[in-house]
Each structure stands twice: as C-alpha cells, then as structure tokens.
Amino acid sequence: MKRTVFIFIVGLVLMACTDQLEQYPQDKISPQTYFRNENDLRLYTNSFYNILPGAVGIFSEKVDNIVSNTLADELTGQRTVPTSGGGWDWGTLRNINFYLENSVKCDDENVRARYDGVARFFRAYYYFNMVKRFGDVPWYDKVISDKDTEALQKKRDTRTLVIDNMIKDLDFAIEHLPADRTVDQVSKWTALALKSRICLYEGTFRKYHTELAVSGWESMLDLAIEASEQLMKGSGYALYNTGNPGKDYLNLFASIDPIETEVILARLYSDALQIYHYVNYYLTSPGQGRNGLEKRLVNSYLMLDGNRFTDIPGYEKMTFVDEVKNRDPRLSQTIRTPGYTRIGETTRLVPDFSLCMTGYQIIKYLTSPKYDQYDRSCNAMPLMRYAEILLNYAEAKAERGTITQEDLDKSINLIRSRAGMPGLNLVNANADPDSYIAKLYPAVCGENKGVILEIRRERRIELVMESFRWDDVMRWKEASACFLEPFKGMYFPATGSYDLDDDGKFDICIYKDEKPNAGDIQYYKLGVDIILESGESGNVMVNPHIQKIWDEDKDYFYPIPIQERLLNPNLTQNPGWDDGID
Numbered sequence: 001m002k003r004t005v006f007i008f009i010v011g012l013v014l015m016a017c018t019d020q021l022e023q024y025p026q027d028k029i030s031p032q033t034y035f036r037n038e039n040d041l042r043l044y045t046n047s048f049y050n051i052l053p054g055a056v057g058i059f060s061e062k063v064d065n066i067v068s069n070t071l072a073d074e075l076t077g078q079r080t081v082p083t084s085g086g087g088w089d090w091g092t093l094r095n096i097n098f099y100l101e102n103s104v105k106c107d108d109e110n111v112r113a114r115y116d117g118v119a120r121f122f123r124a125y126y127y128f129n130m131v132k133r134f135g136d137v138p139w140y141d142k143v144i145s146d147k148d149t150e151a152l153q154k155k156r157d158t159r160t161l162v163i164d165n166m167i168k169d170l171d172f173a174i175e176h177l178p179a180d181r182t183v184d185q186v187s188k189w190t191a192l193a194l195k196s197r198i199c200l201y202e203g204t205f206r207k208y209h210t211e212l213a214v215s216g217w218e219s220m221l222d223l224a225i226e227a228s229e230q231l232m233k234g235s236g237y238a239l240y241n242t243g244n245p246g247k248d249y250l251n252l253f254a255s256i257d258p259i260e261t262e263v264i265l266a267r268l269y270s271d272a273l274q275i276y277h278y279v280n281y282y283l284t285s286p287g288q289g290r291n292g293l294e295k296r297l298v299n300s301y302l303m304l305d306g307n308r309f310t311d312i313p314g315y316e317k318m319t320f321v322d323e324v325k326n327r328d329p330r331l332s333q334t335i336r337t338p339g340y341t342r343i344g345e346t347t348r349l350v351p352d353f354s355l356c357m358t359g360y361q362i363i364k365y366l367t368s369p370k371y372d373q374y375d376r377s378c379n380a381m382p383l384m385r386y387a388e389i390l391l392n393y394a395e396a397k398a399e400r401g402t403i404t405q406e407d408l409d410k411s412i413n414l415i416r417s418r419a420g421m422p423g424l425n426l427v428n429a430n431a432d433p434d435s436y437i438a439k440l441y442p443a444v445c446g447e448n449k450g451v452i453l454e455i456r457r458e459r460r461i462e463l464v465m466e467s468f469r470w471d472d473v474m475r476w477k478e479a480s481a482c483f484l485e486p487f488k489g490m491y492f493p494a495t496g497s498y499d500l501d502d503d504g505k506f507d508i509c510i511y512k513d514e515k516p517n518a519g520d521i522q523y524y525k526l527g528v529d530i531i532l533e534s535g536e537s538g539n540v541m542v543n544p545h546i547q548k549i550w551d552e553d554k555d556y557f558y559p560i561p562i563q564e565r566l567l568n569p570n571l572t573q574n575p576g577w578d579d580g581i582d
Contacts (some may be wrong), residue, residue, distance in 0.1 A: 037108070038108065051266075056278070061463055063482075066362070069289050071544070077155075084562045085561060087130075104241035127162055131159055136156040141165070156542070170195045171195075193389055197384075200221070225400065228390075237389075240259045249329070253382070272347065277381065278374050279280065284366075290355055292489060295539055298360055311386075333363070350507045353524060359490060359544050374560070403426065412424050479556070488542065490539065495511055
C-alpha cells in the first residue's frame with residue numbers, strides 16, 4: 001500500500017508538470033542528465049499512469065445501461081465539429097515518445113527494457129482510445145519537432161497500420177514487463193489483458209463494420225483468444241468467490257482495497273491520505289442526475305434457474321416486487337430489491353425515485369453511509385479484472401466460430417457459477433436464440449447466433465457501470481437498435497399506492513389530481529413528477545420529450561477539430577461531418 005500511495009503521489013506531481021514535460025527543452029528534467037538509472041526511468045514512467053481514467057470515468061457510464069434526467073449529446077444528435085480539442089490531443093503521446101527516445105541513456109539493458117515496456121504499454125493504450133474515437137489517425141513513434149513539416153503535415157495512417165503497431169508495442173511489453181501481479185502497476189498480465197481487449201474490439205469492429213471494408217477480423221480475434229488464454233493459463237488470477245453468490249459480486253466493488261485475486265489493475269484511493277472520489281454521492285444525491293438501470297437491461301437478467309425472464313407470459317406488466325423475484329443474484333447486488341440494507345446498516349430501504357429516474361436504484365460500488373458526502377468515497381476502482389478476460393475469450397471464440405462447450409465451461413460458466421447461476425449450454429443456446437436479446441443486436445446471425453447473444457447478455461450484466469457499454473455497442477454497430485428505443489423504468493398498472501419491498505406497507509403513491517394522504521411515503525404527481533407510458537399506466541418514461549437521433553453513416557466516429565484540419569490540410573474529415581473546409 002505504501003508503494004501504491006507513493007506512485008500515486010508522484011503521478012500527481014508529474015501531472016502538475018505535464019505542460020513542462022510537453023515542451024522541450026525542460027528546465028527540471030534534462031535529457032542530458034536524466035534517464036541514467038532505474039529511479040529516473042521509474043519516476044518518469046509513473047507519469048504515464050495519469051492516462052488511465054479516474055473513478056468518475058469508470059462509474060459514470062450512461063447510454064442505455066444507466067439512464068438519468070439528461071441525455072448525452074451523442075444520443076440526441078447534438079455533437080458538432082469542434083474548433084479545437086474534441087479529444088484530438090497529442091501531448092500524452094509526446095511525453096511517452098520523449099521518454100522512449102531518451103531511455104537509451106540508461107546503461108542497464110534489463111531495467112531499460114522493463115520501463116520501455118511500461119511506456120509502450122501506455123502508447124498502445126493511448127492509441128487505442130484515439131482509434132476508437134477517430135478511426136484512422138497518424139502514427140507517431142518519435143517526438144515531432146516544430147520544424148518537421150513532413151511529420152506535422154502527415155496524413156492519417158490506416159487503422160490497420162496503427163493497430164499493428166499497437167500490438168507490437170504490447171508484445172514488447174508482454175515480453176519485458178515483470179510477471180509479478182501488481183494491482184497498481186502494469187505487468188506482463190496487464191499487457192496481455194489490454195491486448196485481449198484491443199484485439200477483441202478490433203476483430204468485432206472489422207467484422208460488423210463492413211462498410212469500412214477492413215480485412216483481417218479473423219486474425220484479430222485469434223490474437224484476442226491467444227492473449228486471453230495465455231493470461232487464463234499462466235497468471236494465477238481467478239474470480240473472487242467466497243461461495244456466497246448473494247454477496248460476492250457486491251463486495252468485489254464495495255471493497256476499499258482492491259481484491260487482488262480478480263482485479264488486474266485498479267485506481268486506488270485512500271481515506272488516510274484524503275485521496276477520494278464520489279461514487280457514493282453520485283448514487284445518493286438527487287443532484288447527480290437520478291441515475292438508474294434501464295428497463296431492457298433489467299429484463300435481460302435471467303431467472304435463478306437459468307430460464308429467460310422475458311419468456312414468462314405477461315412479464316411486460318409485472319410490478320417491481322414480482323419482477324425481481326428469483327432472478328440472477330447479480331440483479332439484487334446491482335440495484336435495490338426487497339430486503340436491501342446499506343453495508344453496515346440494518347434499516348431496510350426501498351427504491352427512491354427522487355434519487356433514481358427509473359426506480360431501479362443502483363447499489364454497485366456503494367459503500368457504507370459514512371462515505372456519502374461529496375468526494376469522500378475511497379473504495380478501489382477496478383480498471384481491468386479477470387472476469388473481462390473470460391468474457392473476451394468466450395466472445396472471440398464464438399465470433400470466430402470455434403467455440404466449444406469446454407470453452408464456455410472455463411469462461412462464461414465460471415462467471416455464472418460465482419453468481420449461483422446454472423451454466424450456459426452451447427447446443428441449447430444455438431438451438432433457441434433469445435428473440436428479446438436479438439432485437440438489441442439484429443446484426444448477429446449464423447449458426448452461433450444464440451451463443452453470441454448469450455455472451456453479450458452476460459457481458460452487459462457482469463460489466464455494467466464499468467464503462468464498457470459504449471465501446472461494445474460501437475464495435476458491434478448496434479447503436480440504432482440499442483439507443484433509439486425509449487428509455488423506461490418500473491411498470492405501474494395504475495395510479496395509487498404501491499408496496500416496493502413486499503412488507504405489507506405502502507412505499508410510493510402516484511396520484512393524478514389532489515395529493516392523497518397515504519402516510520409517510522414517496523408521493524409523485526402523474527405528468528409532473530412521473531410520466532407513465534400509457535398515460536395513467538405503464539412503464540415510467542425517461543426523457544420522453546427529448547428526441548434521440550443516431551446517424552449510422554457518421555456517428556460511430558467523432559469529428560476532427562477544425563483547427564487541426566486548417567493547420568494540416570492533409571487531414572481528412574471523418575465521413576458525414578461537415579466542417580465547411582472541403
């Protein structure tokens with residue numbers, strides 16, 4: 001822990017000096033006197049950890065998993081071509097390349113290889129974000145002088161070239177980084193996890209985005225399988241499992257210290273050092289958007305016996321108490337369900353619509369009430385964990401067409417077993433694909449359709465609120481199907497009072513005209529505080545008056561800023577984005 005805190009503090013100090021690090025020459029770190037020993041290389045590469053997202057970049061997932069009282073510009077067609085910024089930022093890359101050009105000054109080749117591995121890991125990480133956002137981007141592996149006109153006026157390189165170079169960087173990192181499992185530093189296993197993630201993304205992106213005509217999706221998925229399998233066989237990581245399927249998933253994310261059995265890389269926080277984030281406040285304050293799970297995600301959780309909830313006749317009109325009975329235990333560890341109490345407390349709590357638009361009130365990451373104030377949470381935030389690798393492996397095998405029951409048993413079914421759920425049967429899944437899930441992903445077809453749909457179900461449930469959903473929908477090219485349907489919450493058959501935790505007492509009253517006196521409960525006026533789909537009955541509607549727009553021809557990429565295109569006329573704009581230059 002002391003090493004972790006030291007690294008974090010050094011990162012903060014170096015982050016404060018980022019502007020100086022991006023301008024050469026530098027007063028405090030001179031390449032003539034620095035980069036000579038392991039301490040120099042370690043301290044400099046520690047600054048790269050600031051590339052990783054902080055807690056808010058992890059838990060504040062939106063789009064169709066978590067919905068709030070506002071909609072992102074991405075979902076309303078409000079994105080425009082920015083004048084500058086917009087994610088087209090190369091300062092981080094310059095910092096990395098500056099290090100790689102100067103680390104040769106260290107005479108210890110083993111030390112240099114190790115920290116070069118750190119740098120090349122983060123260069124791959126950086127470029128992954130750039131490719132996801134913009135598609136083709138220029139590849140730079142050296143510091144660019146302001147006099148290097150050729151490099152500054154460079155065209156965008158193809159995504160295939162950039163991805164190939166990223167994989168070379170990761171292969172170097174895998175070979176030279178230590179095999180020690182260190183939750184706060186990158187290792188061989190962290191590099192393998194990133195390779196698994198990147199190759200799955202790229203393989204499925206190429207497969208489903210046929211309009212780009214980019215070949216090689218099969219080889220990308222093969223690399224994802226290989227990286228995942230290498231980590232699965234040799235790393236020693238395993239799912240956190242104490243044999244308590246009703247608590248293990250919840251405790252994994254509520255833990256103050258990262259559970260290193262499963263967590264490969266995490267952002268660490270500290271109450272003692274007053275290094276905080278605000279996930280508790282985010283989930284318990286009405287001013288944070290009243291975030292809640294969306295109805296279609298709740299519908300996706302299976303029954304406890306493994307059967308599909310959406311196969312039950314009349315599931316669409318089940319009220320809350322009935323719909324959450326006998327479901328996948330991860331549902332009651334992700335949202336408030338009957339009998340819920342805060343960690344360390346005994347008072348039963350019901351869903352609170354003043355804190356949650358949909359009624360499906362989130363508890364994932366939520367710790368004890370003493371951390372509820374703004375910027376007082378300090379539980380660890382997993383960035384990479386073993387469950388993702390298992391999901392990556394299964395999906396890559398299924399999309400590649402090579403998956404077997406044995407593959408499912410050592411991946412998806414371990415995740416289901418931790419949750420106390422029956423395993424997934426390959427033959428049965430493909431014989432009877434889920435029509436409800438298929439509506440979310442109409443592009444899925446072929447003999448493995450059923451198992452691919454089940455793996456996507458599992459991925460969405462297991463990784464909710466970990467900021468995977470946007471990337472997943474982008475690579476599958478399913479934004480129109482996933483994002484444009486109205487976002488909904490709980491079902492109410494009529495106005496009146498309802499018991500939300502099955503204790504025989506009313507908890508909420510939805511009224512039409514005059515406010516009744518039903519006791520000390522939640523009151524919501526129809527059409528003012530709450531909107532139901534069919535007027536006086538139906539599902540709670542979230543932002544029904546805001547039109548959602550998605551352009552399949554342009555919205556899978558972000559636009560290049562106008563200023564960058566003016567400075568470099570060789571930069572082409574992404575399709576469909578009109579910046580007035582061409």
